[in-house]
Amino acid sequence: MTRYLPGILAMAAIVVASNILVQFLFGQWLTWGAFTYPFAFLVTDVMNRVYGRAAARQVVFAGFVVGVICSLIGTQIVGEFGPLVTLRIAIGSGTAFLVAQLIDVAVFHRLRDGPWWRAPLASTLVGSTIDTALFFTIAFSASLMWIEPSNDVSWANEMLPMLGAGPVAPLWMSLAVADWAVKIAIALIALVPFRVIVGKLMARPA
Template sequence: MTRTIFIGIIAMAAIVIASNILVQYLFGQWLTWGAFTYPLAFLVTDVLNRLHGAAVARRVVVIGFVVGLICSVIGTQIIGEYGPIVTLRVAIGSALAFLIAQLSDVSVFAANRSSQWWRAPLISTLIGSTLDTALFFSIAFSGALSFIHPATDVSWAAEALPLLGVGPAVPLWVSLAVADWAVKLSLALIALVPFRMLTRTRPQVR
C-alpha cells in the first residue's frame, strides 16, 4: 500500500466519522455542520481515482461505507431526548446513499478520465452528489417510503412549509434536501482547486 492510498483511507474514515457527528448540530435553519464535511468524501475518491485508478478508489469507498455503517449502528443504540439519535431509516438511507453515490462517482470519473482535467471530477461529483441527496433524504424522511420502517416517526419532516422559507409549500424534508444539494454543488466547484493541487505534479493513471 502506497503512502497516498493510506492517507486516502484515513481521510475517508475521518470524513465519515466527522460527518456522522456533525450532522447532529444545526447550521442555520436548513443545514447541519455535517453538510460541509461530507462532500469532501468525493474529493478523496476523485484524487485516488486519478492517481491510482478506479479499483483503488472503489476499495476506499467500501472502507468508508463500513466505517459509516458502524457509526450508524452505534447511533441507533444511543438514546437521546426524542429516541435513538440515529433512526433505522436514517441509518439505511445514509449507508445506501453513500455506497451508491460514491461508486457512481468512481464510474463516471473513469468514463471521463481522458478528457480535460476538471471534467472528470466535476461531472462525477455533481452526479454523485445529486444521487446522494436524493437517495438519503427520500429513504430517511419521505412519507411515501414509510414502509421501510413504519415505527420511525417522520411526520415532522412532512410538515408543509415554503421551500427554503421563500418558495412554494413543500414538505420540510424537501427544503432540507435542496439546501444540502446546493452546498454539495458549491463545494464540487471549490474542490476543483485542491483536486488540481493534489494531482497535477504526481504520476497519474490514464
C-alpha cells in the same frame, strides 16, 4: 495496498466527522455535517485520478464500512427524541453513500481522458445529486413509512414554503435542496485542492 492508506484514512475521517457534525444545526436548513461530507467525493476522485478505478472503489468500500459502524453506534445512543440514528437514516445514509460514490467512480473513469477538471466536476455533480435524492427520500419521505413504521417522521413531512420562500413542499425537500446546494458549491471549490493534491502525488517518484 499501503499506498492507498492515506485515502482510506481521509475517507474514514470525513465519514466519522460528518456523522458527528450532523447532530449540530447550522441555520434553519443545514447541519455542520453538510460542509464536511461532500469532501468524500474529493477523496474518491483524487484516488481515481492517481491510482485508478479499483483503488477508488477500495476507498469507497472502506468509507462504507466506517459509515455502517458509525450508524450502529448511533442507534445505541439515545438523545432527547430517541436514538440519534434511526433505521431509516442508517439505511438511507449507507445506500446513498455506496451508490453515489460508486457512480462517481464510474463517471470519473468514463471521463478521465478529457480536460483535467471535467471528470472530477461531472462525477461529483452526478454523485452528489444521487446521494442527496437517495438519502432524504429514504430517510424522511412519507411514502416510505413502511421501512420503519414506528419512526415518526411527520415533522419532516410538514408542508412549508420551499426554503421559506418557494412553493409549498414537505420540509425534508427544503433540507434536501439546501444540502444539495452546499454539495454543488463545494464541488466547485474542491477543484482547487483536487488539482494541487493530484499534481503533488503524480509528481512523486514511483
